[in-house]
Amino acid sequence: MxxxxxxxxxxxxxxxxxxxxxxxxxxxxxxxxxxxxxxxxxxxxxxxxxxxxxxxxxxxxxxxxxxxxxxxxxxxxxxxxxxxxxxxxxxxxxxxxxxxxxxxxxxxxxxxxxxxxxxxxxxxxxxxxxxxxxxxxxxxxxxxxxxxxxxxxxxxxxxxxxxxxxxxxxxxxxxxxxHDGRDPEPARTTVGSLVVCAYGGAFAGASVDIGTRFLLEHLPAPPAGEAIDLACGTGVVAASLATRHPSLRVYACDQSAVAVASARATVAANGVADRVEVARDDMLRSRRDASASFIALNPPFHVGASVNEGIAPRLFEDAARVLRPGGELWTVWNSALRYRAALERIVGPTRQVARNSKFTVTVSVRR
Missing domain, CATH: 3.40.50.150 (Vaccinia Virus protein VP39)
Structure with missing residues (x-):
């Protein structure tokens, strides 16, 4: 060739x-x-x-x-x-x-x-x-x-x-x-009070991964009635925030087509599609600088089958660009990856909110 x-x-x-x-x-x-x-x-x-x-x-x-x-x-x-x-x-x-x-x-x-x-x-x-x-x-x-x-x-x-x-x-x-052809349909599971939908290949499938579960245990009510679910996966965080806070509007985005399809199915199944916009986006490219007050993030750390620590800092950088001064980035991460220094450097002052045997939840305030 x-x-x-x-x-x-x-x-x-x-x-x-x-x-x-x-x-x-x-x-x-x-x-x-x-x-x-x-x-x-x-x-x-x-x-x-x-x-x-x-x-x-x-x-x-x-x-x-x-x-x-x-x-x-x-x-x-x-x-x-x-x-x-x-x-x-x-x-x-x-x-x-x-x-x-x-x-x-x-x-x-x-x-x-x-x-x-x-x-x-x-x-x-x-x-x-x-x-x-x-x-x-x-x-x-x-x-x-x-x-x-x-x-x-x-x-x-x-x-x-x-x-x-x-x-x-x-x-x-x-x-x-x-033979036996069929169009894809999402799997559907109820986790607590939340319905989770997932097409084949979506991270964690129709379940709530343990990192996201830990993050949800600690997320506060977002200020100003708006929030962003960055790298949203199947839309669990977006749907959870919208159901917890009936006046909240959420922008959920992911670069994965199957994640976006799954997230749209999840927010629809939970009756919050009118308040959650789901978009396929490369990080937050479609969002204006200094336009948000609250971002939640469970960053991926794999490129294909390999762990790569270069993915999360790029997401931190785009989150920092989109946050207003004083805005908050709430992040959950595998504690072994030690992202706190990067969050301090890229976003701003960062404090640990919670930590268990595997994960850490931090909040970083845009300087």
């Missing part, structure tokens, strides 16, 4: 020598699917889970047009667009939500296997329901992140499953013969 995969960048996501924009699994998926892709017409190729554009742009360079793409992280969409512009491939694809439109009539699907079996189940069911009768799915990943259970999920929606030879610690599952 002559396509310059190594030229791709992760920007605006975190970049570094140990954070490549593509890997051997992308190359194997492209090689295994080359013959099938060569026979496609416009709009017959769908790409799901393409981290930063390797699968989409290499296919476009090979001649594919009107490619439909779904990426869960907003930064993935932004990186794909930036890489396409740099390589002169803008206009060869369109980013879509994970719904019937992205899969309709697809004959070939290139899929980076998600770590969540529920996410894979949602994708497989969607393709089986809306793809062409002869659709072929090339689902690949790094062997260390693949399980036999993934084969079982695909067999639940496809008649035939072939497994390729491993190469450079990567493998591809090839699925044909769609």
């Amino acid at each position: 002559d396509f310059p995969l190594d030229a791709l960048r992760r920007w605006p996501d975190l970049e570094g020598l140990d954070l490549p924009a593509t890997d051997a699994a992308d190359r194997l998926i492209l090689d295994e699917s080359a013959t099938a892709r060569a026979a496609l017409g416009p709009g017959e190729l769908v790409v799901v889970g393409d981290a930063y554009g390797a699968l989409t742009l290499a296919s476009a360079a090979d001649g594919a047009t009107a490619i439909r793409v779904h990426q869960d992280p907003l930064t993935g969409e932004q990186a794909l667009a930036a890489n396409a512009a740099a390589l002169g491939l803008t206009g060869r694809f369109a980013s879509e939500a994970l719904g019937p439109e992205v899969a309709a009539g697809a004959r070939v699907v290139l899929l980076r296997l998600p770590r969540s079996l529920d996410a894979l189940r949602d994708i497989a069911g969607l393709v089986a329901a809306h793809g062409a009768p002869d659709v072929v799915v090339f689902a690949g990943g790094r062997i260390k992140h693949m399980t036999v259970a993934m084969n079982d999920v695909l067999r639940g929606h496809f008649d035939r499953l072939d497994v390729t030879h491993a190469r450079q610690k990567s493998r591809v599952l090839v699925a044909r013969g769609p």
Whole structure:
């Protein structure tokens, strides 16, 4: 393959020598699917889970047009667009939500296997329901992140499953013969008085993770009748604040498409959708400087499967930008990560509100 995969960048996501924009699994998926892709017409190729554009742009360079793409992280969409512009491939694809439109009539699907079996189940069911009768799915990943259970999920929606030879610690599952298709529906659980909804792949699923639970035990009533739930996940904090404080308005945001869909379902299930705005946003990019008085945050600390302490400080910086002087950032974090110094430096004076065997809750006041 002559396509310059190594030229791709992760920007605006975190970049570094140990954070490549593509890997051997992308190359194997492209090689295994080359013959099938060569026979496609416009709009017959769908790409799901393409981290930063390797699968989409290499296919476009090979001649594919009107490619439909779904990426869960907003930064993935932004990186794909930036890489396409740099390589002169803008206009060869369109980013879509994970719904019937992205899969309709697809004959070939290139899929980076998600770590969540529920996410894979949602994708497989969607393709089986809306793809062409002869659709072929090339689902690949790094062997260390693949399980036999993934084969079982695909067999639940496809008649035939072939497994390729491993190469450079990567493998591809090839699925044909769609059956038993279905559109994704969120799981739904009642936790205390709160209904939690989650589509496949949302962090913590239809439950309340222990860090969020600890944060909720200590959050006060936000001042000025407004609050922001940053990196909102399934919307548990936003829905909880809105139900506790009937006059409160909440802006909840996350860069994950599945998180945003889940959060919208959660706030609707709890009857507070009229007071909670849920948006897909890269941190708080759509919010004005010095426009908020109260932000709650349970920051993620993984990039893919790896712990990376560079994520939270970026969220702290954007929270500091959006907070008014005197505004408060309430944060829960794994105590081993020792974020207090960063919060002091980036936001302002920070005090510990609570601490248990695993988590710390702090409040930082914007200086």
